[in-house]
Amino acid sequence: MRLDLDDPPQTVMLQFHSGGWSHRAFWGDDEIPFGTIGSDGPDHRPHGALPATGEWVRLSVDPANVGFEPGAVIDGMAFTQFGGRAHWDRAGIVTADPRLRLGGLSAEVFAAFEVAPEARSAEQSELVAAHYRNLAPALAGARERKATLEDEHKKLEATFPEMLVAMTGEPRAMRVLPRGDGMNESGAEVAPAVPAFLGTLDVDGRATRLDLARWITAPENPLTARVFVNRLWGLFHGRGLVDSVGDFGMQGEWPSHPELLDRIALDFTGSGWDVRALVRRLVTTRTYRQSSEWRADLAQEDPSGRLFARQSRQRLQAEMVRDTALAVSGLLNRRVGGPSVKPYQPRRYWAQLNFPKREWQVSSGTDLYRRGLYTFWCRTFLHPSLEAFDAPTREECTVSRNLSNTPQQALVLLNDPTYVEAARAFAAQALALGDDDDARIDWIFEHALVRAPTEQERSILTALLIDHRTQYAADPDAARAFLDMGALTTPATGDAEASELAAWASLTRVVLNLSETLTRS
Amino acid sequence: MSGSIDFRGLDFNGFDLTRRTFLRGVGGAALASLLPAQETRGRGRGVVDPPHIAPRARRVIHLCQAGGPSHLETLDFKPKLAEMHGEKMPESFTAGQQIAQLQGIELRCFAPQHPFQRYGESGQSICSLFPGVGSIADKICIVRSMQTDQINHDPAHTQMNTGSGLTGRPGMGAWAVYGLGNESSDLPGYVVLTSVGKGGQSQPIAARQWSSGFLPSRFQGVHFRSEADPVLYVNSPNGVTRGRQRDVIDAVSELDAIRDAASHDPEIATRIRQYELAFRMQTSVPELMDVSDEPEETFELYGTRGGDGTYAANCLLARRLAERGVRFIQLYHRAWDHHSNVKGSMEITAKEVDQASAALVIDLERRGLLDDTLVIWGGEFGRTPMGQGSGRDHHIKGFSLWMAGGGVRGGISHGETDELGYAATVDAVHVNDLHATLLHLLGIEHERLTFPHQGRDYRLTDVAGRVLNEILG
Numbered sequence: 001m002r003l004d005l006d007d008p009p010q011t012v013m014l015q016f017h018s019g020g021w022s023h024r025a026f027w028g029d030d031e032i033p034f035g036t037i038g039s040d041g042p043d044h045r046p047h048g049a050l051p052a053t054g055e056w057v058r059l060s061v062d063p064a065n066v067g068f069e070p071g072a073v074i075d076g077m078a079f080t081q082f083g084g085r086a087h088w089d090r091a092g093i094v095t096a097d098p099r100l101r102l103g104g105l106s107a108e109v110f111a112a113f114e115v116a117p118e119a120r121s122a123e124q125s126e127l128v129a130a131h132y133r134n135l136a137p138a139l140a141g142a143r144e145r146k147a148t149l150e151d152e153h154k155k156l157e158a159t160f161p162e163m164l165v166a167m168t169g170e171p172r173a174m175r176v177l178p179r180g181d182g183m184n185e186s187g188a189e190v191a192p193a194v195p196a197f198l199g200t201l202d203v204d205g206r207a208t209r210l211d212l213a214r215w216i217t218a219p220e221n222p223l224t225a226r227v228f229v230n231r232l233w234g235l236f237h238g239r240g241l242v243d244s245v246g247d248f249g250m251q252g253e254w255p256s257h258p259e260l261l262d263r264i265a266l267d268f269t270g271s272g273w274d275v276r277a278l279v280r281r282l283v284t285t286r287t288y289r290q291s292s293e294w295r296a297d298l299a300q301e302d303p304s305g306r307l308f309a310r311q312s313r314q315r316l317q318a319e320m321v322r323d324t325a326l327a328v329s330g331l332l333n334r335r336v337g338g339p340s341v342k343p344y345q346p347r348r349y350w351a352q353l354n355f356p357k358r359e360w361q362v363s364s365g366t367d368l369y370r371r372g373l374y375t376f377w378c379r380t381f382l383h384p385s386l387e388a389f390d391a392p393t394r395e396e397c398t399v400s401r402n403l404s405n406t407p408q409q410a411l412v413l414l415n416d417p418t419y420v421e422a423a424r425a426f427a428a429q430a431l432a433l434g435d436d437d438d439a440r441i442d443w444i445f446e447h448a449l450v451r452a453p454t455e456q457e458r459s460i461l462t463a464l465l466i467d468h469r470t471q472y473a474a475d476p477d478a479a480r481a482f483l484d485m486g487a488l489t490t491p492a493t494g495d496a497e498a499s500e501l502a503a504w505a506s507l508t509r510v511v512l513n514l515s516e517t518l519t520r521s
Numbered sequence: 522m523s524g525s526i527d528f529r530g531l532d533f534n535g536f537d538l539t540r541r542t543f544l545r546g547v548g549g550a551a552l553a554s555l556l557p558a559q560e561t562r563g564r565g566r567g568v569v570d571p572p573h574i575a576p577r578a579r580r581v582i583h584l585c586q587a588g589g590p591s592h593l594e595t596l597d598f599k600p601k602l603a604e605m606h607g608e609k610m611p612e613s614f615t616a617g618q619q620i621a622q623l624q625g626i627e628l629r630c631f632a633p634q635h636p637f638q639r640y641g642e643s644g645q646s647i648c649s650l651f652p653g654v655g656s657i658a659d660k661i662c663i664v665r666s667m668q669t670d671q672i673n674h675d676p677a678h679t680q681m682n683t684g685s686g687l688t689g690r691p692g693m694g695a696w697a698v699y700g701l702g703n704e705s706s707d708l709p710g711y712v713v714l715t716s717v718g719k720g721g722q723s724q725p726i727a728a729r730q731w732s733s734g735f736l737p738s739r740f741q742g743v744h745f746r747s748e749a750d751p752v753l754y755v756n757s758p759n760g761v762t763r764g765r766q767r768d769v770i771d772a773v774s775e776l777d778a779i780r781d782a783a784s785h786d787p788e789i790a791t792r793i794r795q796y797e798l799a800f801r802m803q804t805s806v807p808e809l810m811d812v813s814d815e816p817e818e819t820f821e822l823y824g825t826r827g828g829d830g831t832y833a834a835n836c837l838l839a840r841r842l843a844e845r846g847v848r849f850i851q852l853y854h855r856a857w858d859h860h861s862n863v864k865g866s867m868e869i870t871a872k873e874v875d876q877a878s879a880a881l882v883i884d885l886e887r888r889g890l891l892d893d894t895l896v897i898w899g900g901e902f903g904r905t906p907m908g909q910g911s912g913r914d915h916h917i918k919g920f921s922l923w924m925a926g927g928g929v930r931g932g933i934s935h936g937e938t939d940e941l942g943y944a945a946t947v948d949a950v951h952v953n954d955l956h957a958t959l960l961h962l963l964g965i966e967h968e969r970l971t972f973p974h975q976g977r978d979y980r981l982t983d984v985a986g987r988v989l990n991e992i993l994g
Contacts, residue, residue: 031861033626033910082861183619251976294785313786346753348746352715352855354725380727384753390738393729396689404738405791410799411754414766420758457776464772468765482760506765510772513796515789516780 002087005054009084012050014061017076023066027051027059031082042067056089171206217273223248225265229278236282238312239305246399256306292521313521315403318389319372325419325512326369328448329426333366340376341367344417344486350381368487388412413513421486423512427504437462440504448511461507468506472499567702569965576964577928577993578895579704581697582839582850584878585681588674588724588857591904591913593942594867596921597665598637598646601940602906606632610907614943621672621915622860623907630941631908634864643932650871653879654923659932660882661923662992666936666945669902669917669952674724674858677901682730684956684981691734693956694849696981698740700970701963704846707801708809709743711849712842714835718856720869726853735974742851745838747830751810755803766803770796809841823880833877840884843894857900861912882925895927895962906942918944928962930994950989957986962993
């Protein structure tokens with residue numbers, strides 16, 4: 001082994017298994033608490049100081065020293081260190097037993113050799129033949145071909161996408177834990193089942209998860225479809241037909257339109273649980289397409305929107321805030337599926353994590369602009385931009401998200417490189433597409449807000465544009481610094497173009513920060 | 522989705538944002554002048570207004586010694602444990618009790634690894650590794666009978682913060698800001714600072730520890746880091762000067778105000794206010810973190826020049842945060858999980874915290890802030906009197922902390938453990954009792970500060986908690 005020069009372990013230990021692990025030799029400080037500490041017995045035998053660091057050393061143990069009689073069978077070996085870094089390399093045996101000097105021979109093959117060829121059984125003959133095949137020079141070519149084919153086979157298998165399949169062994173005895181105490185084994189043993197008040201699983205023998213899945217989606221079980229349909233309705237309308245989205249029980253809310261809920265739920269299961277069709281249906285209804293503008297005549301009739309007399313206005317969910325900015329700016333990567341990605345995240349945001357310590361490895365290329373849904377989800381330190389907009393950490397099941405309104409959100413939209421880049425890309429598009437300032441502002445509004453700007457709005461933005469144009473023209477270095485943020489390269493431009501783009505990026509930053517951009521109305 | 526929107530239209534300064542009319546049809550320049558100025562430091566409004574009882578403290582500084590400092594090498598002297606060193610730990614102490622990594626291992630007494638001394642006129646018994654704390658012995662109340670229910674780090678931190686080992690509840694910091702509001706107009710009401718020690722492994726801390734749980738998210742703790750970006754995203758993009766950032770925010774607010782007039786959406790007015798606050802934080806945070814304006818003598822007092830992310834630097838920041846009206850300041854020093862070599866590790870870790878912890882108390886006092894600042898020094902649990910190799914394992918039946926200021930009497934101790942330092946035997950103090958006392962000192966009756974969630978009213982102390990009147994001055 002080789003102990004690291006700068007950060008060696010304090011103790012290294014070898015342990016040998018023969019019926020139990022009580023055969024140990026250690027070097028260095030007595031830090032590893034296995035065996036009878038301080039006894040100097042064979043189960044915790046000191047072997048002197050730590051070997052030299054920074055070079056390859058061989059640790060030697062005399063079996064007699066750690067409690068082995070001749071003839072003992074050692075069937076396990078453990079390498080243990082206390083702290084530090086070390087490289088553990090080959091382990092072996094030094095012996096004078098002639099039988100073991102024929103390296104690599106198993107006991108059976110050796111025994112077959114000891115028998116005269118004519119007296120060998122068919123099995124023994126085959127063993128010897130196989131051994132020969134492994135060694136014969138004449139068969140070297142065949143062995144090489146075999147190795148190559150095995151290698152290709154392995155490589156081919158590695159390209160197969162893996163599915164995690166757990167093979168169950170014997171089912172464990174599961175008990176009810178009194179007061180949730182994991183160490184209390186006095187509770188009754190229970191078998192898999194569904195909550196008694198919801199019915200029973202109709203199975204022979206022990207119920208499996210497949211039984212549970214079938215029960216959840218059984219035609220006689222109206223609950224699943226109703227809950228799911230209600231959640232989608234809530235996503236599109238700001239509130240569900242049942243207000244208590246996570247509770248369809250006795251403490252939940254009564255549906256505002258029970259027949260409608262039933263109808264949609266039935267159609268959903270009837271369609272074969274086709275989510276796409278359900279979504280298409282929900283967003284093509286007249287109800288969905290209503291305006292969310294406040295109407296005086298509804299103030300009395302439907303003040304809280306419970307009757308869906310108009311559409312709701314609500315801030316977008318965290319992932320969609322990001323998606324909107326990227327979509328509007330043309331950066332959004334719409335690829336579906338595949339592994340999670342890591343967009344820009346402040347440096348050392350993960351510094352409080354351990355086991356192991358780790359750093360956020362930012363993705364590259366178009367992976368940076370995938371939908372927020374594909375962001376790598378670290379539950380203990382959720383990506384701060386997502387967290388700022390109330391994305392749940394997923395440490396617990398979250399049915400409804402908050403809709404908070406905090407200065408952290410403002411800081412994210414103003415200063416997160418993702419949004420600065422988006423503003424820049426958005427500005428570049430506007431510059432390319434429009435002929436003059438007015439046309440570009442129109443295009444920007446149309447693209448982000450699906451409407452034309454009012455004169456007042458136009459004049460506010462134009463004033464900003466002119467001001468920043470002047471400022472960036474006078475300070476092209478600042479313009480370049482602004483345009484250089486993020487991985488997105490700005491095509492090589494002269495000072496004048498850089499200043500112009502920077503000024504427009506100020507303008508698009510404003511638009512990406514508007515309440516209206518963040519709000520589905 | 523229907524969720525809980527800021528339910529009183531209050532921002533984290535307690536300003537009432539339902540007054541929207543003043544924003545109608547105004548241009549940019551006039552906008553800033555119409556937003557309420559906070560020149561004088563008034564009491565920020567929380568839901569406890571007026572206070573339930575006369576408050577003693579206006580703010581709390583929690584110096585969390587994360588990892589679980591051994592009470593046997595800090596605040597709880599056990600000569601009997603020294604006598605019995607190496608002997609089997611009597612089963613009468615440990616039978617039936619929770620145990621962590623020492624499960625299945627023979628338990629033996631492990632003597633205190635460092636001597637204790639008496640300090641101050643009050644003669645408080647404190648480990649000699651902590652002369653700094655010793656120098657403020659007459660100002661502190663040592664509690665030696667702390668108890669908690671959670672024997673591993675994350676759940677124990679969760680309990681120390683929220684009163685329960687179950688996740689999802691608000692921490693004491695969030696409750697404090699919810700109850701009393703924020704006295705600062707441009708900093709969050711609950712700020713978290715972290716540091717890492719060198720003596721032993723650093724147990725991680727999850728951001729959940731300072732979340733607002735089921736309270737509105739504006740009450741969550743904001744982590745101030747010793748990085749170029751001390752608060753996440755607080756720096757404007759490159760090439761964007763303060764003036765240009767202001768221009769962008771002004772334009773956003775003006776355009777939003779126009780929308781507000783047309784749409785009657787109360788969120789818009791709130792959002793305008795948040796942009797204002799964000800802009801102010803862009804200055805107030807760097808200004809807070811830049812300690813170069815401190816006198817030389819202060820750097821000597823704390824033993825740091827600041828800006829280096831050490832515990833000492835954070836203590837100095839804590840004082841600055843207190844001065845600026847932050848309600849709840851929480852430091853985590855991740856350094857105390859001494860499963861091995863408690864002797865050596867203690868020496869290292871004590872040096873990291875001793876001088877600065879005392880300096881903070883002294884500094885607060887001479888600035889007239891100690892009387893209304895409650896300072897708490899302690900970890901999420903203690904460590905076993907039984908040895909774990911050369912270290913100690915997690916321990917929950919008895920551990921120690923100290924408190925100063927904010928209405929707590931100095932120069933006293935409260936509670937005792939048994940002769941081996943295993944269990945609290947006199948005046949046991951559960952985490953809930955600590956919380957009840959903390960809220961009491963802030964002027965809040967712990968049974969009355971509640972929030973409805975999942976069909977019932979929750980409180981920080983849940984269904985327990987007793988105010989420790991005995992230690993109040």
